[in-house]
Amino acid sequence: MEKRNVYLDYSATTPLKDEVLEAMMPYLKEKYGNPSSIYSKGIENKEAIKTSRLQISKLINSEKDEIYFTGSGSESDNWAIFGTASSLRCKHIITSNIEHHAVLNSLEHLESQGYEVTYLKVNEQGLINPDDLEKAIKDDTILVTIMMANNEIGTIQPIKKLARIAHDKGVLFHCDAVQALGNIPIDVNKLGVDMMSFSAHKLYGPKGIGALFIKDGVEIDNLIYGGAQENGKRAGTENVPSIVGFGKASALALSGLTEHIAHCLELRNYFADRLFEDVFDTHVNGTMLDRLPGNLNISFDFIEGEAILMMLDYMGISVSTGSACSSSSGSPSHVLSAIGVPESRTYGTIRFSIGDFTTKEDIDYVIDAIKDITKKLKELSPFK
């Protein structure tokens, strides 16, 4: 078997597309002006930001002035949560137990400040029951924050339903859509969300640039104070090259969305079929229905995730562990525990995420590698 490099960790980050880099290049070189300056060198940058805002707003069907640039998806999550928490003096927030740590750790901090947080449970497929949300809302609930698609198991939540329930009781709804943007259609109007977090590097854009959609009329406090950038809501000289890259990536995502979804789905399902056919003792975590098209989260019995990951890496394949035991967080994944995966199995979990540059040959190579590796590790394993 000839060694090849196969990247199957698109949920972690994506490679920058050539067209995106091309669009960014002038702003890294000759177009270096500060967008706040009122001479031409500044104005061309201001215009570039406007264009990008428009491109992103088209992808999510918002008004362009509802897009605010941030430094990352995590910053967007933090801003939505702390911005809401500080403008309102009430004391209760609702979330789910499978959120990203940008949300969970922000809420943990608010709890230490006296806030009360309800963590909605998910079922075995990773889905929230809307009735549970309805029951959890109290008089002093100020915010519901629930992710659109989960980063580990790819489950897509019924955001529209959840947002409506929150609104019926007059509660703001924030949604972390970092994994969803560019992978499934998003229409903020139809979904009815008040705030939504995004990050460019999950859709073939650059790292270090995110955005928060804030619906017109929704007022939240600043996270960062200073200059008048982003309509006075997020200070700091704009990261113009990255903003331009984010815009270009969004435009590409919009025009190629149907194709992207079909490509990922086809390869993902091919991968799953071959895996279940050729490799024993494997289990898929989450549901195959309401799931990100490129995501596959698999538990292997009797063998350990980091060992699988390292052997795959040795063969040129990049994936991530589900349990994250080795990617330096010791406890088993909170997401896998939340959907009831037995602890022993969480240690043998790998997340494969497929993207635009994945080919069928890549999948065949990976399946062959997994066959070898699981055989080898099973021989090593004291469990039977």
Add this chain to the structure above:
Amino acid sequence: MNMYNDTVMDHFMNPRNVGEMEDPDGIGIYGSPTCGDLMQIHLKIEDEVITDAKFKAYGCGSAIASSSMATTIIIGLSVEDALKLTNGEIVDKLEGLPEAKIHCSVLADMAIKKAIFDYAETNNKHYKALEGFDPYEMVQEEHVCICGKDEEK
């Protein structure tokens, strides 16, 4: 670029002395309650010398590499000398492990001690190095798998 150096990768990809024995003179199983990782070792002991060792491991790359390296070290050693083995020595022989992975090498070290303990019990032998050694208590006390989180937090 790899998280592990070449020696570690070699022992991980081509582990030495993998397997089990028909009837071993000592069996040691040591597991981490924290990460579920586990090592099992079988020893053949003749005239107080370890003539063979076979291991099986469920664990991360460094747990497997450490176990493999540990078996190569102890084969040919006297029981007394094998008891002197520390996880630090295993790490040295492997030319180092990443900071957060040092603890994985304890798995091998402890499993070997337990195997010798087992041998000593069945053969009524006494070793100074094993005085006060209680393999059952240890499992509770030692949180072997410190995969990094505790330190980084």
